[in-house]
Every structure is written in structure tokens, then in C-alpha cells.
Amino acid sequence: MGDITDVQGIKVGHATDTNSYTGCTVILCENGAVGGIDVRGMASSTRQIDSLMNIHIVERIHAVLVTGGSAFGLDSAGGVMQYLEERGIGFDVRVTKVPVVAAAVIFDLSFGDCRKRPDSSMGYMACLNARKGEIEEGSLGAGTGASVGKLFGIERATKGGIGTSSVKISDITVGALAVVNAFGDVIDPSKGIIIAGARGPDGRSFMDTRAQMRMGVRRENFIADSTTVGVIATDALLTREEACRIARVAQNAFARCISPVHTSFDGDIVFVLSTGEKRADINFISIIAEEVLIEAVIRAIKNADGFGLLPSYRDIFPEE
Numbered sequence: 435m436g437d438i439t440d441v442q443g444i445k446v447g448h449a450t451d452t453n454s455y456t457g458c459t460v461i462l463c464e465n466g467a468v469g470g471i472d473v474r475g476m477a478s479s480t481r482q483i484d485s486l487m488n489i490h491i492v493e494r495i496h497a498v499l500v501t502g503g504s505a506f507g508l509d510s511a512g513g514v515m516q517y518l519e520e521r522g523i524g525f526d527v528r529v530t531k532v533p534v535v536a537a538a539v540i541f542d543l544s545f546g547d548c549r550k551r552p553d554s555s556m557g558y559m560a561c562l563n564a565r566k567g568e569i570e571e572g573s574l575g576a577g578t579g580a581s582v583g584k585l586f587g588i589e590r591a592t593k594g595g596i597g598t599s600s601v602k603i604s605d606i607t608v609g610a611l612a613v614v615n616a617f618g619d620v621i622d623p624s625k626g627i628i629i630a631g632a633r634g635p636d637g638r639s640f641m642d643t644r645a646q647m648r649m650g651v652r653r654e655n656f657i658a659d660s661t662t663v664g665v666i667a668t669d670a671l672l673t674r675e676e677a678c679r680i681a682r683v684a685q686n687a688f689a690r691c692i693s694p695v696h697t698s699f700d701g702d703i704v705f706v707l708s709t710g711e712k713r714a715d716i717n718f719i720s721i722i723a724e725e726v727l728i729e730a731v732i733r734a735i736k737n738a739d740g741f742g743l744l745p746s747y748r749d750i751f752p753e754e
Contacts, residue, residue: 470677
């Protein structure tokens, strides 16, 4: 499998702060893209998603930003807007062009320095770093401070991260990018085993969050500190309504590899971007979108780095 940048018109850039363990990732569609969105869970934090709704006057967006820093990190979208405006990209309002940048955050304040969050300069830097071709995966960009399996708190979680995937069938390409910062465990559906999640007292075994909660184990502190964000891109021609429908189906990817998912601690979001003019069946795109998003989630976990602060997949499964 490839990268989301295999889709025509898509570039990706990361900005990473390895001192404070946070960052942001931008998915640029400078020629514009029809967008859609589906939001699950109860703890999402977003900016400028209005333009992904059917009633909005703006028909195309120019970037999706995923950032750490919780709601503070939304400031980094300003840097993306600055970058695009400087290049004459955006919705024409005569006096200037207003870039349409949809943004979503993850909560990473518990992993690094909660006083340092992505800002506009970091968003701008992510744009400068954006390119086609192979994307770095793991614990960088928006995935720098990501973690999964938080039933017993961050201390017994496993490191999360960012991953990507794509597939081309006939002349249609569908790609995905995932930032995995889930409350629940991540399960590899091809093997049916937990590969990241809430760890036992020995630090290596997994407790199985769903099983623990079925037995009555509850989280001691209610903190809405989890979100998994997916971005689907395709060169197929979609309307905004179709993009939203595909986003709803693609959420099934999270349900297949994150357990439990869409909880009151999570704010899970899937964006869909259509950059092309190729005709394709919406059900075909939906099926492929789900598959590549699952692969992106798994790659995010398998490439994660715990920075010596939190065990990662590679620490727990060194033989893999």
C-alpha cells in the first residue's frame, strides 16, 4: 500500500516539536477539493468545518489540518491560511482570497509539555514541509504526542501516531491518513489481536479495555482526551453530499480496529476530499476508503515511537 499523496492534487507536511512532544500535519489541496465530514464521539474540537456542510456557499476547501494541543492547537490553522493566501489560493472575495482550512485537534497535553502547543508558525512550517511522495509515519506531526488505551490513565497507555495508506484500482486512487489517539485499544483485524492499548501492571501485556469495562471497571477521572482523525482523499468525482456519505461509511474502519470506539472520551472525525473528475460508484469508493483507513491506523501504531516515555508497538513486539 502507498500514501495519501498518491492521490492527484494532495500534498502532506508535518511540523514537529520533539521538546514538548506535539505537532501538526497539513493535507494541502491547493487546487481545491470537494470535502465532506463525519463526526462521532462527544469530544471533538474543530475549526471551519462549516464549508463541509451541504448548506454552505463555499464549494471547495484548500487544506485539512490535524493538530495537537487540544483546542489551543487550532491557532495553527492561521499559519496554513497565511501560507495559502500568500500564494493566491482561496475563496475569491474580490479584495483577497480567503483560504478554506478545515481543522481538527487531538488531545496530547498529558504526554508532553501542556504549556507548549502548535501555533500559527508551526502551521506555516507544516505547509513549507508539504510535498508529494512518501510520507513519514509514526510519532511526528499531529501524531507526536498521540497515545491509545487510556482506561487506566496515560501512564499505562501505549504510544499512538500517524499513518497513511492508498490503493489504486483501475484508474481510481483512494488514499487515507490517520492520527491515532484513541481511548480504546487498537486491534489488528487481520489477526484479531490487540497491538496497542491499556497495559497491565507488568507494562507489556494488554488488559483488553472492552473486557475490563464489561466487568465494571470505570475510568477514575473523566477527561475527554482522545480523538482519532482520518482523512480520505480520492481522485474520483464526488459531490459534497457523496463525500459526507463516504465519511460516514469510512468510520466503520475505526469500529473494526479500535475497541471501544466513539466513546464519550473520544471525538472521532473522518474527512473526505475529492480532487478529481473521474466517475466512480460511491459504494466502491466507500469500501476502498474503509480498507485504506484501517491500514493507515495499523501503520500509525506499528511506526510509533514512545521517545522513551511510553512503550510503543516496537517496544512491546520487538520481534515484529
